[in-house]
Structure formats: structure tokens, C-alpha cells
Amino acid sequence: MSAMEQDAASGADTDILLQPYTLNDKLTFKNRVVMAPMTRCVNDDDLAPTPAMVEYYAKRANAGMIVSEAIIVHPRAQGYPNVPGIFTDKQIEGWRKVVDAVHANGGIIFAQLWHTGRIATAAFIPGGEAPLAPSALRAPGRVRRAEGEVPHDLPDEMTIEQIHEMAEIYAQAAENAMKAGFDGVEIHGANGYLIDQFLHYDPNRRTDEYGGTPENMARFCLEVVDAVCKRVDSELVGLRLSPAGYAQMEEDERDGEVFKYLLPELDKRNLAYVHGSIFVDQVTYDYLDGERITGFIRKYYKGNTIGVGSYTPETAAPLIDNTFDMIAIGRLYLTNADLVGKLERGEELNPIDDAATLNPE
Ligand SMILES: Cc1cc2nc3c(=O)[nH]c(=O)nc-3n(C[C@H](O)[C@H](O)[C@H](O)COP(=O)(O)O)c2cc1C
Known part of the structure; x- marks a missing residue:
């Protein structure tokens, strides 16, 4: 084995990922690797975590x-x-058991808080109410159900009162998460779900103070952040955003302006971090100033950031500090429970495997 091969094998290239990172007065991470949030649909029928999930997170x-x-x-x-x-x-x-097991193994865990907005399904909603969304517009595409592929439900347009109530719903969930022992919360503002629906012109056609201009389009997101930060120390609150993610919505060239307004506003709020969200961060976008998503977030947000999107430890390491402070790894974490241990030992990682969502290592 050549010296170079030995270096690669010993993980020398990725050493920076193993260094601790202090985000603020409250939080120091023992390394720069974040396990990305991954929905697996394996909770019990009361939507509570199971013992298998306790083990999955603890590992x-x-x-x-x-x-x-x-x-x-x-x-x-x-x-x-x-x-x-x-x-x-x-x-x-149920979550307290997960959190306690992670803490017992020396870990830190944030709760990702989620409202799917118009991606919600009346079939799951007690009483069969329609989903809620910024505008009464059905999401494109079809959704798989027991009876086959069906269109998404038509959502109700949220009233101003429902918008204000919704910010409090997130805040209560944040308080509940802290009660369960989580170290902090990450507000899910990405991937075409409720907050992201407000941030994009295609799903948000409102003409009141929640639509039509960058300031108005960003208002709901900021109200949720502010409501959560009234109950949880802002330094323990992160936000996930996908400026060019375009999950379940159409593109609009005005969308970039919304994020150019939002990111500096978030900077004023002393949050734990902003976390990008995209499957492949190797593409640049005109409306994001010709940047990749992670580079765009860094340009407009000066606080801590987490990058993500088809990175391996080797491709992420050179971007640490310049493009993002930490790297989130998703699918490789399903097949490599001890990903950090393997990096420390210079061991090769198991490849991504779609079947691992239900059968993780
Ligand atoms: C099975 C699966 C479930 C996911 N669920 C979530 C989720 O609940 N919340 C979220 O923000 N992103 C979710 N994502 C996106 C990941 O967090 C991550 O951004 C994406 O997988 C890209 O990272 P990777 O290339 O390292 O896998 C999910 C991805 C996968 C593969």
C-alpha cells in the first residue's frame, strides 16, 4: 500500500470531521458529523417510538x-x-426513552418538528378534516395508499387565525420535545411541507400579509421561529430550509428573493444553526446566485450552518469551515450505525442501500 493509500485508509483526509465544534454557549458537538433526519414510518399505531427505535438511535x-x-x-x-x-x-x-438512551451513550439529539401542510392526508386526520395550507391548491403528483395511487387531498386555505394558532402548535410541540429531554429542536422548514409551502410562490398564492412579497412570504416561517424561541432558548433552536429543493411544487424565479430576505432575518435571532436540505448538493442554481444550496445559505446567513446532500466524509471534509460548519449524513447512516467510529478507525463505509430504510444496520 502506498503512503497515499495509507493516508486515505487511515482517514487522514477526513480528520477535520472528527474535531469538536462549539456552536454557542450552550452547545459543543464532539465532532462535525450530524445524522440527518430520516423518516422511516416505523412508529406504533399511536405514533409513538418503539423499543427498536430506541436501539436504532442509541447505536x-x-x-x-x-x-x-x-x-x-x-x-x-x-x-x-x-x-x-x-x-x-x-x-x-416514548421519545424520552430514545433521548435517555442516546444521552446514556454520550450523544446529543434534536427533535425535528414537522407539519406536512397540504401533503397531509384526510385519511390520517381524526374526523377526516382537510389538510391545511397557505392556499387551497392540491399538491402535484400522486400519493401511494392502500387503494392504489391517488391525488393529494385538496387543502383548506388557512385563515389568519389558523396561522397564528399554528405558530403556537409548533411552540407547544417544541416545549413537549424539551420535556421529553431533547437537547434542542429543529424546525422543519424544508422539502415542500407547510413552512416551505409558505416560502414558495407556486403553493403560496395569498394576497394578504402572508404572500405576494418576500417579506410576506417569509412571515409565517419567522412567526413559527419566534413562537418556538419564546418557549425554548433560541441557541437550542435550529431550522431546516431547502431553497432550491422543489419537492412537491413548481419552480418560480421569484423564490430566491424570499430566501435572500429570510436568511439575514434569521441571523438576527441567534439560532443554533440553519441546516440545508437537498438530496444532491452538487448542482448550482441561477436564482441562488449561481451557488449550490449550501453555498447560498452561507452567503446570506452568517451563523452556524449544516450542509447535506449526497456527501461522503471525503467530499464533505474539504468544505468544512468554508461552505458549512458541520455535515449531515443521511443514507450512509442507515447502513453505517458506527459511521464516526469507522472514520476514527479509517474503515471503509458500507454503501447506500435503499432497503436499509426499513432494515438499518
Ligand atoms: C429515508 C429518508 C427519509 C428522510 N426523511 C427526512 C425527514 O424526516 N426530514 C428531513 O428534513 N429530511 C428527510 N430526508 C432527507 C435527508 O435528511 C437528507 O437530506 C437526504 O437523505 C440527503 O442526504 P444523504 O445524501 O446524506 O442521504 C430523508 C431522506 C431519506 C433517504
């Missing part, structure tokens, strides 16, 4: 931080079967 506790799979904040937020919630005592107790 990954040597990550610098774990972001939990997305956790719905309200029954009307549910778009998929057997996702977890954090609005009943049973769910809170």
Missing part, C-alpha cells in the same frame, strides 16, 4: 448530533403512516 450516538426523524406537531400534520408525533403523553414518554 448512532457517537455522531456530533442526531436530528430525529421528522415528528408531527399535531394530528392534522400527518402525511404518512406510522410517523411519530409529540402531542400526547405516550409519544412524549
Whole structure:
């Protein structure tokens, strides 16, 4: 084996990922590797974590931080079967077991707070109410259900009162997460779900103070952040955003302006971090100033950032500090529970395997 091969094998290239990172007065991560949030739809029928999930998270506790799979904040937020919630005592107790096991292994874990907006499904909503969204527009595409592929449900346009109530629903969920023992919360503002629907012109056609201009389009997101930060120290609150993610919506060239307004506003709020969200961060976008998503976030947000999107430890390491402060790894974490241990030992990682979502290592 040549010296270079030995270096690669010993993980010398990725050493920076193993260094601790201090985000603020409250949080120091023991390394720069974040386990990305991953929905697996394996909670029990009361939407509470199972013993197998306790083990799954505990095995990954040597990550610098774990972001939990997305956790719905309200029954009307549910778009998929057997996702977890954090609005009943049973769910809170279930999460406490997960969090305690992660802490016992020396880890840090944030709860990702989720409302799917128009991706919610009346079939999951008690009483069969319609989903809620910024505008009464059905999401494109079809959704798989027991009866086959069906169109998404037509959502109700949220009233101003429902918008204000919604910010409080996120805040209550954040408080519940802290009660369960989580180290902090990550507000899910990405991937075409409720907050992201407000941030994009295609799903948000409102003409009141929640639509039509960058300031108005960003208002709901900022109100949620502010409501959560009234109950949880802002230094323990992160936000996930996908400026060019375009999940379940059409592109609009005005969307970039919304994020150029939003990111500096977030900077004023002393948050733990902003976390990008995209499957492949190797593409640049005209409306993001010709940047990749992670580079765009760094340009407009000066606080801590987490990058993500088809990175390996080797491709992420050179971007640490310049493009992002920490790297989130998703699918490789399903096949490599001891990802950080393998990096430390210079061991090769198992490849991504789609079947691992239900059968993780
Ligand atoms: C099975 C699966 C479930 C996911 N669930 C979530 C989720 O609950 N919340 C979220 O923000 N992103 C979710 N994502 C996106 C990942 O967090 C991550 O951004 C994406 O997988 C790209 O990272 P990777 O290339 O390292 O896998 C999911 C991805 C996968 C593969």
C-alpha cells in the first residue's frame, strides 16, 4: 500500500470531521458529523417510538448530533403512516426513552418538528378534516395508499387565525420535545411541507400579509421561529430550509428573493444553526446566485450552518469551515450505525442501500 493509500485508509483526509465544534454557549458537538433526519414510518399505531427505535438511535450516538426523524406537531400534520408525533403523553414518554438512551451513550439529539401542510392526508386526520395550507391548491403528483395511487387531498386555505394558532402548535410541540429531554429542536422548514409551502410562490398564492412579497412570504416561517424561541432558548433552536429543493411544487424565479430576505432575518435571532436540505448538493442554481444550496445559505446567513446532500466524509471534509460548519449524513447512516467510529478507525463505509430504510444496520 502506498503512503497515499495509507493516508486515505487511515482517514487522514477526513480528520477535520472528527474535531469538536462549539456552536454557542450552550452547545459543543464532539465532532462535525450530524445524522440527518430520516423518516422511516416505523412508529406504533399511536405514533409513538418503539423499543427498536430506541436501539436504532442509541447505536448512532457517537455522531456530533442526531436530528430525529421528522415528528408531527399535531394530528392534522400527518402525511404518512406510522410517523411519530409529540402531542400526547405516550409519544412524549416514548421519545424520552430514545433521548435517555442516546444521552446514556454520550450523544446529543434534536427533535425535528414537522407539519406536512397540504401533503397531509384526510385519511390520517381524526374526523377526516382537510389538510391545511397557505392556499387551497392540491399538491402535484400522486400519493401511494392502500387503494392504489391517488391525488393529494385538496387543502383548506388557512385563515389568519389558523396561522397564528399554528405558530403556537409548533411552540407547544417544541416545549413537549424539551420535556421529553431533547437537547434542542429543529424546525422543519424544508422539502415542500407547510413552512416551505409558505416560502414558495407556486403553493403560496395569498394576497394578504402572508404572500405576494418576500417579506410576506417569509412571515409565517419567522412567526413559527419566534413562537418556538419564546418557549425554548433560541441557541437550542435550529431550522431546516431547502431553497432550491422543489419537492412537491413548481419552480418560480421569484423564490430566491424570499430566501435572500429570510436568511439575514434569521441571523438576527441567534439560532443554533440553519441546516440545508437537498438530496444532491452538487448542482448550482441561477436564482441562488449561481451557488449550490449550501453555498447560498452561507452567503446570506452568517451563523452556524449544516450542509447535506449526497456527501461522503471525503467530499464533505474539504468544505468544512468554508461552505458549512458541520455535515449531515443521511443514507450512509442507515447502513453505517458506527459511521464516526469507522472514520476514527479509517474503515471503509458500507454503501447506500435503499432497503436499509426499513432494515438499518
Ligand atoms: C429515508 C429518508 C427519509 C428522510 N426523511 C427526512 C425527514 O424526516 N426530514 C428531513 O428534513 N429530511 C428527510 N430526508 C432527507 C435527508 O435528511 C437528507 O437530506 C437526504 O437523505 C440527503 O442526504 P444523504 O445524501 O446524506 O442521504 C430523508 C431522506 C431519506 C433517504
